[in-house]
Amino acid sequence: MGRLDGLLLGWMSIGLFVQLAGVLFNNDDSRYATQLYLLLFLPALLLLLKERLAFGLWRQWPVYFFVVLAVWVVLVGGVHPGSEKSFWHWLKVVTLLGLYLYAVARLAWQPQRFGWVLAGAVVVAALFAWLTLYYQFGVLERSLDYAVLRRQRLETMGWNGLADLQHPIVAGLYYGVFAVLLTWLFVHWRMSVGRALLLAVAMLGLVAYVAFTFSRGAWFALGAAGLLLLIMFSNRKAYGLLGLGLILLLVAAYLFWPEMQLERARGVTGRNYIWSAWIERFSSFWLWGSGAGADFHFTFPTGSFLAGKQFIHAHSLYLQFWYQYGVVGIGLFAALLLSLLWKGWQCREQPLARLGIALLVFAMVAMVSDVYAVFHRPSPYWVVFWFPVGILLGVRKPDSAAQTIRGQ
Template identity: 60%
Template sequence: MFRQLEVGLEALKRVRMEPVLLVWMSIGLFVQLAGLLFNSDGSRYATQVYLLLFVPALILLIWDRLALSLWRQLPAYCFLVLMAWVLLIAVLHPGSGKSLGYWLKVVLLLGLYVFAVARLVASPRRFQVILIAAALVAVLFACLTLYYQFVVLDRPFEYRILRSGSVRLRELGWKGLADLNHPIIAGLYYGIFVVMITWFFLAWRMTAARTSMLALALVGLLLYVLLTFSRGAWFSVAAGSFVLLLLFSNRKAYVFLVIGLVLLAVATYWFWPEIQNERRIGVTDREFIWHNWLQHLPSFWLWGSGAGAELMFTFPEGTRQAGRTFNHAHSLYLQLWYEYGVIGLVLFLAFMGSLLWKGWRCRHTPLALLALGLLVFAMVAMVSDVYAIFHRPSPYWVLLWLPAGILLGVKWPENHRQPMPSIP
């Protein structure tokens, strides 16, 4: 009898506590996605994410008794093994930087983040509201940046000037808002929302008003991404959006594809001299950094150089960036291999493969399609631009761990594909 009473009281607590925690986490996820644009201080952003996302996620994880059912799937096994390898290298490898406490904290936060996203995905309508709110903020700041930079500050709209590294878009330019520190990071961050809005267009039942609003939002975001001159972001947006169009394969997807190809052809003709210049620029001397990585390969190929180890390289005289020093491989795949060895790289690729596999198996679920588009976006971006994924909350969390959490949370549908519920 006492056991039954205990179970009853626990159920009553759960009914009262769980909705509060889910709302709390929803606010926290919105802050994590869009707060980067409001905060000019990284520590303030981190504090907000801790209090609004990680704290309720930890409480809910304990309340769910570690949510064991969530972790009983192949992508979760791959994620946990990867996290265990990161900790093992951090503990045992003499080349690892920072303390064991730091790496334990990073692994715990990543676990809480993917759990929070997966838990919120269980309510697609709630999750969609979070995505819409974050996308609206991103579109607003992208448009404000374009207005402030080219209307208020009256910057010249000329390729030669805009292409120079010092003036590529990376921030709003007013009171430290929407400052993403580097045009590559800015291009990737706003590019995520291009893929997201493409998914809105394909998943929603469209009206003339919605079509017009989404089109304007896409134009603003795409123009911002274009003017960052982050070619990794360009290719990532193209890859993520193209995958979405292929996965949906409906009339809207075909129309979108045709319009995109026509615009691409017109842009290629109109901007052919600029495209030729981009081709001449190439990979911006990354080949020297990659060659340096290859020269060091025999020393780290198996066990890596340690968690957080830096691959230092200074450009020699005679190159365009002579004298500049970089501390990473300018490719996440190469950097992971450098830090965690071939075993760490294989575990990471296995994790990516397991996510793709689950996304494909759950392709009748609209959120799984979104996650697949975002994951392909991330996998292309990680070829040349992303330098770290095991660190404190940053734009790169939105890039990789958001789609990972979505795919961990989606469930195999009982029926065929259902349209994403529309927000009234």
């Protein structure tokens, strides 16, 4: 590796750290965006040009599906009369996404450097999770009564605009990603007693935060991803966590059984009405969609517990994506997901591939009932969905692990 390569990779590492954790320590969206342009997208572009577009990285089926999907998104955005914003907006979005995926994939080629970036981001996320819990329940003295917690779900620290995720669902999914990352660090890295205790404290803060968001999509996604990750590693630490997790679940069920029954009684919180409306309108959009970024307008009917409330999305990424981009769009999106899972499975002996699979499963479960959009400007949803996509693009199959990209 040349000196310039090392400089650009180090520059991108800082940018990736900011992209993952910067949502927490920035209280200004424009400042966060500026940091990403200067610290992530710019060095990614420079390295991509230096490596002559890095064709060795792009020759894989998931990339082909992503490129075709991106072209379709841009075409729908530019041609469909129902699309929000212009052709150039969607071209900018997919261009930034391409640079982001390249940056993550390229850094994943250096697992040690990549691991330290992830560890740094996890430390920041755990710190802000604990600071939020302390400020909300220690300083502001928020009640721990179930009814109050359910009504005032966690979504922000509440101080100076820091760690403000703006919605409990977004907050639960965002911090849930870091809980999965922390689990991976524990089962993958060598652990001393002191390090294990620190990780346990960090995990307690992250899980408590996710729990207090009452984002059940995040709960199920975290459970599915964590279980899959531990099964894939199948070492003594993983078995120990599985046993501990089972014990804690049984204890929680015993202590909070009435609250769990109340959660079960809530069902899907009115999503059944929205999904029924989606089915009723299916014939009007199934083929070509309603346009890139188009809102799915729905008002809850009289007699429902949310009567009169209006929503602008289908409360399922899969349904929303089909609504916006039609059968071609959802078909390409499904092909991208399946190709990523298949590649991850082929590379499952590699620790990063296991992490990528677990995080992608986290996103796929979350997208059943949550996640507003994936083709949009940088946001926490990039951490939830596109980050694992980049990891899986970066892991290399055993028969090609020795190959290097042109110019390296």
